[in-house]
Amino acid sequence: MATDTKSDYFSKEQEKTARFAKAMGHPVRIAILQLLNSQTCCYHGDMAEELPIAKSTLSQHLNELKDAGLIQGDITPPTVKYCINRENWNLAKMLLNEVLK
Numbered sequence: 001m002a003t004d005t006k007s008d009y010f011s012k013e014q015e016k017t018a019r020f021a022k023a024m025g026h027p028v029r030i031a032i033l034q035l036l037n038s039q040t041c042c043y044h045g046d047m048a049e050e051l052p053i054a055k056s057t058l059s060q061h062l063n064e065l066k067d068a069g070l071i072q073g074d075i076t077p078p079t080v081k082y083c084i085n086r087e088n089w090n091l092a093k094m095l096l097n098e099v100l101k
Contacts, residue, residue: 017099020092023068028053028061036071036084047082 010018024030031051036042047062048055062082065071069088074081 013095013098016091017095019068020070020088020095023064023070024092026061026064028057029065032058032061032065033070033084036082037089042082 024033028051032047035047035050048058051058053061062071062073066073066082069085070092071082072085074083
């Protein structure tokens, strides 16, 4: 007896759209994306000075955005540089635009 799973009912595009939306579902993450999108790259330390949150909290938000594929990091201790993942950023814009028509 086979049972259907939720993934059987939703397209890959719907699942990806939901993942991007979930990652963007916090004002701090929107601020991070706007900051990174306005620059070529941004260092972790710089963001901590620009956003009114603790570095540990910032790291959690950065990890969520990175896990969703919206940003990418270049880790060269002691510096971590984060940038928008342009390929996924453009995909997220396209997918979300389809939902918001």
